[in-house]
Every structure is written in structure tokens, then in C-alpha cells.
Amino acid sequence: MECTQAEAFEQYIRDLRVVRSISRPSFPEGKAPVAVLEEIQTNALRCNALMRQNEALLAQFVYDRDPASLTEEDIQGLSAFAGRLFNYANSEDMGVAFKVHQLLLAAARSREDVPMIVRELYYTGITLHYMNVRDEATGINLLGDAIEVYFTEAVEYMSRYEQLDKNTRQYLIRCVGNTRLGMSRGTHEESRQYLEQMPASQYPRVVSSAAWELSKISSSSDETANRRMLGSILAGHKPTYVHSLMVAELTRALLQRQIETRPETLVGLLGCRSAAEVQTRREELCQTAYECGLYHDLGKCAVLMYIDNNARRLLDEEFFCIQSHPRTGAAILNRMGCGRTLAPAALYHHCYYNGKGGYPNDVPSCPPEIKGIVDALSVADSLDAATDNIGRCYNLAKPFRTLLEELRAQSGTRYAPNVVALFEDERFCQQLAENTDAERKRVYLQVYHAGSEEK
Ligand SMILES: [Fe+2]
Ligand SMILES: [Fe+2]
Known part of the structure; x- marks a missing residue:
């Protein structure tokens, strides 16, 4: 035209x-x-x-x-x-x-x-x-x-x-x-x-209002109040909120499967000393994985107030700003008293498994205490971003299978082999794909539909 x-x-x-x-x-x-x-x-x-x-x-x-x-x-x-x-x-x-x-x-x-x-x-x-x-x-x-x-x-x-x-x-x-x-x-x-x-x-007011406001939120000693505050920050940007709820579910599902099938690969996570301890503490580990997933992109809420949906691709300068979100998120989470688990998960979720790629690239390697969850989180993050077939307008969603090929191709570099290996089980894949579809519908309704009940 x-x-x-x-x-x-x-x-x-x-x-x-x-x-x-x-x-x-x-x-x-x-x-x-x-x-x-x-x-x-x-x-x-x-x-x-x-x-x-x-x-x-x-x-x-x-x-x-x-x-x-x-x-x-x-x-x-x-x-x-x-x-x-x-x-x-x-x-x-x-x-x-x-x-x-x-x-x-x-x-x-x-x-x-x-x-x-x-x-x-x-x-x-x-x-x-x-x-x-x-x-x-x-x-x-x-x-x-x-x-x-x-x-x-x-x-x-x-x-x-x-x-x-x-x-x-x-x-x-x-x-x-x-x-x-x-x-x-x-x-x-x-x-x-x-x-x-x-x-x-x-x-x-303009330069820093979003992140600045967040930085002034003082942490309360009441943990529930802190979580509620974090939830409100997250809910401020609906697409990020949908993605976060999905990544939370997927991270938990992946970790749960890893605990069931190969608990020995998670020794060290949150101080677990043996495979038996990993299994005994399964509920606590899965709950932490869920929360790490939920808040992993918290820093985006600060950034996205400036760089939102502009009906075009991001400029290089904007992408550079977006790349600050792991750090911003970790800083907010640290202040909210979540320095042991949620803050490092946010900080490392875009770093490669082998430490040789992703961002930020000037941080020491991910502590073993949280690495097992970060590994699951990185895979969950890519899974959701690529397979959202309801609300993403940047890329049309890829079929689950195509994505698995991509995960396998980057196993050992970007993604943890222990997590990618979980997808070798056909039945698990099938079930995860089905659950993800159903969960996504539920999450979209929860976030966008006034009448739907909270989970
Ligand atoms: Fe992210
Ligand atoms: Fe993400």
C-alpha cells in the first residue's frame, strides 16, 4: 500500500x-x-x-x-x-x-x-x-x-x-x-x-517514578503483608502477571517431577544433604519453586511503565533497559526480606546454565543453594513465553514439540541437562502440555475476568 x-x-x-x-x-x-x-x-x-x-x-x-x-x-x-x-x-x-x-x-x-x-x-x-x-x-x-x-x-x-x-x-x-x-x-x-x-x-518524577516508588516501599516484618505488596506490584501489569503465574506453575511442576524421578540431582538445594532429605522436604521445595517463578519478573513491572506495548519491536536501547529487570527485581525482593531464595532466583533467571551467556553477565555464578530451582525456572520461563497461544502478540505460539527440540539443542549450555532430561518421558510431556493449556485458560480468566474467583 x-x-x-x-x-x-x-x-x-x-x-x-x-x-x-x-x-x-x-x-x-x-x-x-x-x-x-x-x-x-x-x-x-x-x-x-x-x-x-x-x-x-x-x-x-x-x-x-x-x-x-x-x-x-x-x-x-x-x-x-x-x-x-x-x-x-x-x-x-x-x-x-x-x-x-x-x-x-x-x-x-x-x-x-x-x-x-x-x-x-x-x-x-x-x-x-x-x-x-x-x-x-x-x-x-x-x-x-x-x-x-x-x-x-x-x-x-x-x-x-x-x-x-x-x-x-x-x-x-x-x-x-x-x-x-x-x-x-x-x-x-x-x-x-x-x-x-x-x-x-x-x-x-518522570525519570524514576516507577522503580523509585518501589524502592521506597519499606519492608514489613509481617511476611504476609510483604507478599501482598509484591502481589500488588505484579498485578499492576497484566501480561507480566499472567506470565508470572504460568511460570510459577511450570517451575513447580518441573521441580516436583525432578524430585520424584531423580532426587539425587537436587542435593544442595536449600541445604538438602541427601536424596532422602530432598524427598522429605518436597513440599517446601515445591512451594519455594512456585514463589520463585511467581516473582522472577518482578523487575519488569518497574521497567515496563516506560517501555510498554508500543505496537512495534523493541529498539536496541529499549532492550538494553529491559535487561536491567533481573537486577531491579532482585533489589526489590532483597528489600522485602526475600534475599535467600526469591532474590537470587530473579537475579539469575536469564543467566545460562553453564554461566557462559545470558544476562546479567557480571555476577558470580549462581549459588548451589538455589541453582536447582533457577534451572527449572529458566526452562519454565522459555516454555511459557513460547507456547502462550492466547494472549501474546509478539510471536505466534510454537507447538510444544517444536519447543522441546529447542530445549534439547541448548541442553548443557543454556538449559540444565537434568531439567531437559525430564522431557524424555512421553507421558510426562503429554501431561505437562495438557495441564499447561488448561492452566493458561484459568490464569487468563483470573487476571482479566472480573467475575472469576481467585485461586
Ligand atoms: Fe525475565
Ligand atoms: Fe519471564
Whole structure:
């Protein structure tokens, strides 16, 4: 379909809004469960089609464009489009606004247009900044270095201040102020002070509101209250909540099977000294596995408030931010008094079994105390992500069998051989596939359907 730039941008925004509304449905109590599940799935397929369409539009009008060939009219259209997408804390899509400003910056450079360069350095830096999330472990900016490059380059135009028009001077001054945004603060305390010194109307609310709010939650000595709090954080993002409930079930099922068939492979888990002890403590181990699964992606709830369903693939910069979720999750869980089991499970769930891949890649190897559960969790995580045939619009679900082939291919590297070996039993596979399907329907209804009872 051929369309003009203006039409393409209109369509992008329209589709984006449709995807946003249909991917977050809620259903009245009286609606039949079958109809609810059907609608969730129809929506997911529609989202998938719209996303493909939007990806194509973005490729044609933004990603693959030659900056040197942009006309004055193109530039005006692109600026207006970016302006509609970017609105600080309430942006429609910061990621695409950033990509548009990157393109406009390249156009400005090819034209050697200084006012435009200064303006676009400001917008490229500031959109990247608002895409950013706070990382508990390292301070405030995950993309700090990249952000700083833009503002610092703008500051170099200070020497031409007198020759610049009023508008450009204002952008320049904002860039000078914002060079501070690129600095990463070394400690938690420094981050806190930095945020508190900022005027209330400025950036901190936006930069860090989600993770920051979480970091202020003080842990209670009452364990039930802590769990309730964690549950509320998780429930804030429904797709993550569905995934977490599924991964919890699957992690428990895998561990239970391993305890039944080869308990000796789990000696060391939570201090178990023998296969017999593993079997005796089976219930406790399975319950811990369930909880580790439930909270493994807790850190995503902080990240996803910035990078949510944008009806397109994640940008590299966004993927980089998402990669902070094991650390953010572990930090929150540590504060909530779950440092022995849940926090390390969250921290290591994307690390490879053999320690030679995945992320974060700068942590010591997973402690044996929790490794058996993390091994089951990594497999459960992939199983759910790949086989969700109801509500995922990123990839269409794979058949259970295809996925097993992938698990086998990565046994010993990404996945633990002891867990992959469980799938050699045909009956177990069959049953797990059936249970997973039934459980998924139940979980979707629990999360999206107002009338369904809590488990
Ligand atoms: Fe994860
Ligand atoms: Fe996950």
C-alpha cells in the first residue's frame, strides 16, 4: 500500500492507540469465560497484524530513510510526528520519537544547519533520557553515557552563543542543564540526594517514578503483608502477571517431577544433604519453586511503565533497559526480606546454565543453594513465553514439540541437562502440555475476568 508520509504517521498513531486499548481489556462479570478467552485471542491476533503494518511504516518513513535526501516538507512532517509522540512523562511512544530525532539530527548534520543541530541534539538526548529507567544497582542512568554524548556536543556550540537566534539559545541552555542528566550516581544514597535536590516540578518524577516508588516501599516484618505488596506490584501489569503465574506453575511442576524421578540431582538445594532429605522436604521445595517463578519478573513491572506495548519491536536501547529487570527485581525482593531464595532466583533467571551467556553477565555464578530451582525456572520461563497461544502478540505460539527440540539443542549450555532430561518421558510431556493449556485458560480468566474467583 502506497501512502504519503503524513498518512503513514496518522495511521501509525491510530494503530498504536488501537493496540493499546485492545491489549488491555477488562471484562464484565457476567461475560462467559469462553467468550472472554476468544476475545483476548482475537485481540492478540489483531495486535500482531497491526504491529506488522506499523513496523513496515516505520521502516519506510523513519528507520531506513536517507537523512541527506529529506526535503523541508519531510522535516516538518517528521518533527510534527515526533512532537505528537513525545510528551515527557505522558509520551505516546518515546522510542519512535527518539528514532525520528536521530534521523533529524543526521539530516541537520548533512545540511550543516547549526540551529537545527542544536535543537535535534536536545531532542535526541531528552527522548533517550525519558526512555531510560533507573537501575537500582548502578545509579540513575542506564543509558547515561549515550545521553551525555548528545548534550555535551550541544554545549560545544556555546562559543557561538551570540550569533544564535533566541530559540536556539534556549535549546542550548537546556542542553547545558541536562548534561547533569547523563551523569550516573555511584551509590544509592547519591541517587537519592540527587533526586531530592531536583525541583519538584522537574525530572525525578518522570525519570524514576516507577522503580523509585518501589524502592521506597519499606519492608514489613509481617511476611504476609510483604507478599501482598509484591502481589500488588505484579498485578499492576497484566501480561507480566499472567506470565508470572504460568511460570510459577511450570517451575513447580518441573521441580516436583525432578524430585520424584531423580532426587539425587537436587542435593544442595536449600541445604538438602541427601536424596532422602530432598524427598522429605518436597513440599517446601515445591512451594519455594512456585514463589520463585511467581516473582522472577518482578523487575519488569518497574521497567515496563516506560517501555510498554508500543505496537512495534523493541529498539536496541529499549532492550538494553529491559535487561536491567533481573537486577531491579532482585533489589526489590532483597528489600522485602526475600534475599535467600526469591532474590537470587530473579537475579539469575536469564543467566545460562553453564554461566557462559545470558544476562546479567557480571555476577558470580549462581549459588548451589538455589541453582536447582533457577534451572527449572529458566526452562519454565522459555516454555511459557513460547507456547502462550492466547494472549501474546509478539510471536505466534510454537507447538510444544517444536519447543522441546529447542530445549534439547541448548541442553548443557543454556538449559540444565537434568531439567531437559525430564522431557524424555512421553507421558510426562503429554501431561505437562495438557495441564499447561488448561492452566493458561484459568490464569487468563483470573487476571482479566472480573467475575472469576481467585485461586
Ligand atoms: Fe525475565
Ligand atoms: Fe519471564
